[in-house]
Amino acid sequence: MIGVVYLGNNPESEERLKYIPGRLVQYATNYKEAASACAPHVSNEHFILFYEQNVQAEDITAITYLKKKCRNIYIILLTHELTIDDRKMYQKCGINDTISANASITELNKKIQFISDREGMMFDDAPSKHRILRFKIPLWKRLFDIFFSALAIIILSPVFIITAIAIRIESKGPIIFKSKRVGTNYTIFDFLKFRSMYADAEQRLKEVAKEAGNQYAEKEEEKEEEQDHQSVITAPLGEEAEMMMMDMGMESDMMISDEEVMLVGDDFVVAESDFNKEKEEENSNAFVKIENDPRITKVGKFIRKYSIDELPQLFNILKGDMSIVGNRPLPLYEAEKLTVDSSIDRFMAPAGLTGLWQVEERGKGGMMSAEERKQLDITYGRTYNFMLDMKIIFRTLTAFIQKDNV
Numbered sequence: 476m477i478g479v480v481y482l483g484n485n486p487e488s489e490e491r492l493k494y495i496p497g498r499l500v501q502y503a504t505n506y507k508e509a510a511s512a513c514a515p516h517v518s519n520e521h522f523i524l525f526y527e528q529n530v531q532a533e534d535i536t537a538i539t540y541l542k543k544k545c546r547n548i549y550i551i552l553l554t555h556e557l558t559i560d561d562r563k564m565y566q567k568c569g570i571n572d573t574i575s576a577n578a579s580i581t582e583l584n585k586k587i588q589f590i591s592d593r594e595g596m597m598f599d600d601a602p603s604k605h606r607i608l609r610f611k612i613p614l615w616k617r618l619f620d621i622f623f624s625a626l627a628i629i630i631l632s633p634v635f636i637i638t639a640i641a642i643r644i645e646s647k648g649p650i651i652f653k654s655k656r657v658g659t660n661y662t663i664f665d666f667l668k669f670r671s672m673y674a675d676a677e678q679r680l681k682e683v684a685k686e687a688g689n690q691y692a693e694k695e696e697e698k699e700e701e702q703d704h705q706s707v708i709t710a711p712l713g714e715e716a717e718m719m720m721m722d723m724g725m726e727s728d729m730m731i732s733d734e735e736v737m738l739v740g741d742d743f744v745v746a747e748s749d750f751n752k753e754k755e756e757e758n759s760n761a762f763v764k765i766e767n768d769p770r771i772t773k774v775g776k777f778i779r780k781y782s783i784d785e786l787p788q789l790f791n792i793l794k795g796d797m798s799i800v801g802n803r804p805l806p807l808y809e810a811e812k813l814t815v816d817s818s819i820d821r822f823m824a825p826a827g828l829t830g831l832w833q834v835e836e837r838g839k840g841g842m843m844s845a846e847e848r849k850q851l852d853i854t855y856g857r858t859y860n861f862m863l864d865m866k867i868i869f870r871t872l873t874a875f876i877q878k879d880n881v
Contacts, residue, residue: 801827
């Protein structure tokens with residue numbers, strides 16, 4: 476079992492950590508005490524250390540000392556805000572992860588549980604074969620990618636030339652559009668597409684928004700109906716909730732205030748505020764396609780309809796950034812919004828031109844949630860093989876002419 480240690484002097488953080496289910500948190504006020512608390516023993520071989528951010532110079536000294544003395548710790552920085560330079564500095568001296576200093580009990584518990592589930596690969600003293608969590612593309616898949624992409628580039632070269640000329644004639648701007656995408660092993664690369672939008676695309680959208688009202692920024696709030704397996708209770712808690720919380724190592728009279736509302740399910744107890752926060756985050760992950768998008772050129776509409784705009788990705792495949800079949804590489808903002816700890820496995824798979832969720836989405840008429848896509852990505856990463864790749868390629872070719880650009 477992994478131990479939990481807190482190093483800092485923030486009473487609010489200490490209070491929240493007290494109520495982590497099934498965990499006895501040790502507290503330290505200086506880094507030498509923390510190092511002693513993280514000494515391996517029978518109960519705990521590894522430790523998660525929550526480090527409260529303080530003065531940067533002192534933090535660097537403390538973190539460097541801890542990483543040198545204790546190879547069995549995973550340090551999470553509790554911070555309110557970090558600049559890019561500060562983040563790099565903390566990572567360089569040994570910080571493994573960060574979390575908001577205002578993180579709720581539920582968020583802290585999720586972080587601990589995620590690390591605990593991957594104990595064999597998250598700690599510096601773990602055997603290297605477990606610690607290095609990286610995907611390496613199989614030889615058969617790489618050879619297929621090289622052969623297929625090179626052949627396709629040669630055969631489709633007239634299409635490349637005609638498309639490039641059409642884009643150049645219709646509007647100013649580069650022929651190839653490059654965007655940063657997150658692929659295999661969280662690698663960021665330049666994702667290539669034929670440009671399908673005007674150079675002043677964002678300005679065009681702003682003008683339309685001013686005239687017609689910004690229909691894209693509005694979010695429709697949906698209320699979740701109460702499920703049969705859930706019941707909403709207010710403190711003081713009912714007997715069922717009391718027993719469940721005690722089984723999880725929580726004392727109800729210490730855990731919540733009299734005004735707090737708890738949601739009780741078959742296998743969880745969570746504060747309603749935390750539950751609502753999660754739902755808000757899920758809703759914020761929805762991406763809306765714009766009908767009659769004013770940013771898209773006439774040529775752009777045509778090449779999008781027939782997926783011609785995707786053809787430059789054959790060079791990504793030839794280079795090794797992507798594979799013919801795999802999980803769609805995500806834009807940076809989408810990777811941040813849609814990817815949580817539970818879906819880390821989606822990046823431990825090839826990044827692909829087409830994939831499982833693309834063909835499944837077409838089968839559903841384009842109706843698929845972000846969560847369904849994520850689960851299909853994870854499924855492909857865990858089960859991909861030559862026959863599955865061939866099936867996906869076949870289904871992609873049969874649905875090549877499409878109305879929606881997925």
